[in-house]
Amino acid sequence: MRRLLLCLALSLSLPARPALAALDPTLVKQLADEDSDQKIAAVQKLTALADPAALPVLSALAADGLALAGDRVVIIDGERILDAATGAPVVPAPESTEPITVNNRVRRELTSALAALRLFDVDPKVRLDAAQKLASEATLETAPLLERALVRETDPKVKKLLTLAYGQSTLGSPDAAVRLKAVKALGASGSASVKNLLTPLLEERAEPDAGVRRAAKSSIASIDARLIAGDVIARVFSGLSLGTIFLLAALGLAITYGVMGVINMAHGELLMIGAYATYAVQGVFQRRFPVALDFYLVAAIPVAFVAAALVGVLLERTVIRFLYGRPLETLLATWGLSLFLIQAARMVFGAQNVEVANPSWMSGGIELIGGAVLPWNRIVIIAFSLGVLTLLWLVLNRTRLGLFVRAVTQNRAMAGCVGVPTGRVDALAFGLGAGIAGLGGVALSQISNVGPDMGQGYIVDSFMVVVLGGVGQLAGAAWAALGLGVAAKFLEGWAGAVIAKILVLVFIIIFIQKRPQGLFALKGRTVES
């Protein structure tokens, strides 16, 4: 790698020469060699040519798009088959091709080589990616290349990264002044690996110059500050994210159990139905609207809501309504229903988990200081759950249905007397709770498994949230979910996942002993009390 980048740097500093029309076929052929050493040698030679024709060949190799057709290396680009050496289409298309595979070692080499080639791309985004890649692997040999790129660079973001990479590459320079500059530049970094590079420089044995040692000390201090900040941000974020997942899983239950008092053991399965609805919508988009595949999730939201709500209303009308006020029977009946729903899903969709892919706009994440990454799917889920919470609050407090639901909850007989159709309100409220669970299922499909048993994992957490928050309280459920999420994440960082889970359960047991009504108790007079 080092030699390769040096060659590249040298060749790029040569006066411009006409690009070669075709690549050396023997060199291209060498890419198909079984031996990784041979492959890597070929990659290095091709990169050193700095020939634009090498770029498509190497990127095809990195993307598993290079194949061997008899004796010839070809690029498979969708339907088209191109000769790798000349770039011309192969006519007639070869009958069979043998894909050329790369392993991690070759792939590593390839990404560095491609990054070096792309450092001079016209698109600043491509350059940013390239600079990011090189920043983690900069060495003294790459310094001239980085310097050239740095001089040319106009984009401030890319420039910042290149400065860091350049600093890293000149850290081993024999000139103390250059080293001092490098150490100072690296103070702007937020990466633990840069800190590890700087740490040895604190010692006199490794770093004879006292000025550089002092600079290293202050640079490390500023990196440390960023690392700590990044760590705290990452923990709070992951806690909030876990909390919103608890919230989405529990919100539906907050209505069916919290408001209506039905111990619904089949709640997890309503989540599962929402997730399978998402899977089904994804399937429809794959077959019918492949262009809009990235937006299947938006379409899945109403579908999942309706599917889960319908199942919920069906359950309420056929089973649960006969069991109001008999918690033990309700518990057993809904548990039976949950087994029934699991088996039904297993028969329709198979026992195996199904694949629900993150849309491309939900993949990846934002990188913050100190190496903290906020993944997009979690950011979207946090926003989504807050949206659902707001919507639900509005429905319960600002609509006629909400008014009826609250009335029936607080005093069923009186509400019936003044003409509220209590039976229909029950069915609608249960449907609403089930539909919200379906929405939870949409969100869960983006971070977790989608399978017949997926609901089982959330039922305990959901009850925990509702009980802790206080039965009958939406705000309680929200605070309980977020609190539990953040507490679980901080405990996990301190004691590991297994202990954290135990500690949370112990805390809830103690809390419920001391305060059975939960965080927020319903004030006022109800029939039951």
Added chain:
Amino acid sequence: MQKGRLGTVLAGAALALLAVGSARTAQAEETIKVGILHSLSGTMAISETALKDVALMTIDEINASGGVLGKKLEPVVVDPASNWPLFAEKARQLVTQDKVAVVFGCWTSVSRKSVLPVFKELNGLLFYPVQYEGEELEKNVFYTGAAPNQQAIPAVEYLMSKEGGGAKRFFLLGTDYVYPRTTNKILRAFLKSKGVAEKDIEEVYTPFGHSDYQTIVANIKKFAAGGKTAVISTINGDSNVPFYKELGNAGLKATDVPVVAFSVGEEELRGVDAKPLVGHLASWNYFMSLKNPVNSAFTAKYKAYAKAKGLANAEKVVTNDPMEATYVGIHMWKQAVEKAGTTEVDKVIAAVAGQTFKAPSGFTLTMDKTNHHLHKPVLIGEIRPDGQFNVVWKTKAPVRAQPWSPFIPGNESKQDL
């Protein structure tokens, strides 16, 4: 006269009934019953349902080619529902009530441990098809999956090699139960013997069904800043999906921190978008993507079977390592019965030793003469975007199993059967 006639008719009817009855018993004698003990519901259904399907397919295949000892095989399928004590109950039912000649079944080590006393007491015969932690050797069990030295240790050696990225630090991540704990104990001792320092090994466990890997992935990232790191994952079952999703979203690529898994195969990857996972590794004794005539026939047969039986997602079925092990196990049992000339357990056990079979892995596998484990090739594959594996390393020949790992103190004195 009238009365006498009635008597004859009655006698005739009785005779006819008797004849039908004896015909039925005669027919029953013509089949050999074999038990299939895999969870078809509960958490393990994800993995075990496919093993039941492949077992039924293999039985069909054997019946189509004339059965065993001139008799057809009759599968008896029971569902222990991922419930460990129920495994023992169902095993007892298979051996005592259904009188099966052999049982193919179990996945988790805990289910195997649960049925062991039953097979020992009743002198039954079990073929166990899944990779496991070793530390066990029973007369009544044949192990067609890998022991640690046929899966875990070669994988770690590969990670330490130049080709595998030359890892210096190791993050051992597993689900909290016997298989990951024992495997990691062996690996820790192995790494130490290779000169890896204590501070370069981190061991982390999560509960079954854990679904939030944010903290752990952040910790892996931190750990990896200290030098070339590899993650060794013994996460089992469902939890793999959220783990890999988190890994992809946190931007940890296989080229930076490769993850090698021992319980992730083609079947598990069906539930994941594999594109962000390209390059992560798995170590097995078989991959569906292997190119050899035996494997092409095996996969084609299973696909045709899935379609014919209308299995869910029949057009997307995959084969994996435990399925191959099931297939090999049933065939080896058949060969042994033919060699012994009987299905009597003790004679079959003696006959299984030394059996060979041309397996879909492309190798001829041998059942060891003394330790009840298969000699298996070790293959290391990198995940491809389509959820299949590219084999990047393999042993030249099948490796003999070491059920008693030399890396666990106290095992020196333990013997083969």
